[in-house]
Amino acid sequence: MIDSTDIDINEADWRLRVFDALSFPTLILKPDRTILAANKKFYERNRARAAKIIGRTCEDILSEDRTVKHMSCSGANCPLQRVLESKENQSVVHKKIADDGEIIWEERVFAPILGDCGEVKYVIESLRDITKVKHLEKKYSDVRQLIDKVVQSSVSAIMASDRKGEIILMNKAAEELFGYSVSDANLVNIEDFYPPGVAREIMKKLRDENIGEVGKLPSTQVNIITKKGEQIPVEMTSAIIYEDGQEAASAAIFNDLREKQAVQKKLEETENQLFQSEKLASLGRLAAGVAHEINNPLTSILLYGNLMKEKLEEEHPLANNLNYVLEDAERCKEIVKNLLAYSRQTQPAKDVFYLNNLVGESLRLIRDQKLFMNVKIIKELDDCQILVNADKNQLCQVLINLIINAIDAMEGRGTLTLKTYRDRKEVKAYIAVTDTGSGIPLENLSKVFDPFFTTKEIGKGTGLGLSMAYGILEENHGKISIEHTGPEGTTILLELPEEPVSNEFQFMSIG
Ligand SMILES: Nc1ncnc2c1ncn2[C@@H]1O[C@H](COP(=O)(O)OP(=O)(O)OP(=O)(O)O)[C@@H](O)[C@H]1O
Ligand SMILES: [Mg+2]
Incomplete structure (x- = not known):
């Protein structure tokens, strides 16, 4: 099938047979772009005879091809020209649309055939259908984009780091959780995202064959450290990413546990x-x-x-x-x-009053007692007047009991602090009674609100004080709790709903 006048067939006979046997449509071009030879596959592809091919330029033949919509090899882009200049392989990709509308991608590879003095004597051009490769490339890039979207839109924080611990991936949720943007995360190491030693411990567990599958860490609770230095409890799973059997990176998924x-x-x-x-x-x-x-x-x-x-x-x-x-x-x-x-099951007689007044009145009722002699009383009353709507007499009874309990715990000597404050956001008002007494032993903590539980000698306490206080606070929509207790003292906290300030109270003088 080879029509060649310029090549000595006898001498090059076996080479020409190889040329004809090539599975890609192939041409041999002269430096002036005219076609010197075409192989069997090329004729089949172009459904043409030698007379229509030989002596013409490849550009000519390409322009006759109806399916070619864009000639990416014309003018300065001519790869043949580039081969002549560089004496190296050059290639160009054509996009063609077949009669049935299907897109075909064709790569044209140009390689120089050098003469004895190293000059480009001929150029061999072979045409390869790379449609399948292109489709695979597209599929791969679509899948990559989809994975990117899934990772970015995940509500869980996802992060990956390379073997040196440098951050290579951080999704939006991770940026929010850790407080870093992807660009400043590049400046820190994965170890900075955990308390000291924790990152190494995680890597050790990942490689430990006794903990799950090697390279995978089942759900674990750890603390992470944000850019602001805040520690946040999270549930994390982690995995090592291998490439050719070697550790290449590690990835982790985090879920904030604070709300839970x-x-x-x-x-x-x-x-x-x-x-x-x-x-x-x-x-x-x-x-x-x-x-x-x-x-x-x-x-x-x-x-x-x-x-x-x-x-x-x-x-x-x-x-x-x-x-x-x-x-x-x-x-x-x-x-x-x-x-x-x-x-008693009666309803409390509620009234609106200032919390600070309650403290003052309760203290006044018991102030004269001998038992206060060696007790220093500190009042830390909130500057803003806090209003509550509750049964003042009942609460007075509660506060007196707390004060007497505190003095008993200090055995009459120490400091008693009465503090009032509010939480505007929660709309709550608080009274904290703190003593420097001996504290409540752990084994009694669950019993002190039980009726008749007392550690005081017979005749001194009935053990009804705190249980009554519990009931009274409940009736008044509040709470009583042991905020803190230990050998250095105890703080009992009373919480009540804060009453919004009405006009009547805005102008009232504070009694
Ligand atoms: N501030 C405190 N520090 C240490 N222990 C305390 C304190 N407040 C209460 N307790 C413990 O809780 C127990 C129960 O207190 P509660 O006020 O209910 O009864 P009580 O003081 O023993 O008797 P009552 O109040 O009926 O006279 C006390 O006996 C004491 O052991
Ligand atoms: Mg008591």
């Missing part, structure tokens, strides 16, 4: 409160029943005892004994009164 932990804490608190109020409610009913039963005989004891006292001469040998009976009966009456108050 806050919800969990709230749930636990609510469960505890529910348990406590159920316990108090049933104990309250029991206490009310017992108190009622005891109240009637007690009234008789006091009534008849006092009648006897009136009749008995003061010097009578039994007068003293009767006095003891009456004193203890009075004490019982006081306990029964407390019990009934504790189990």
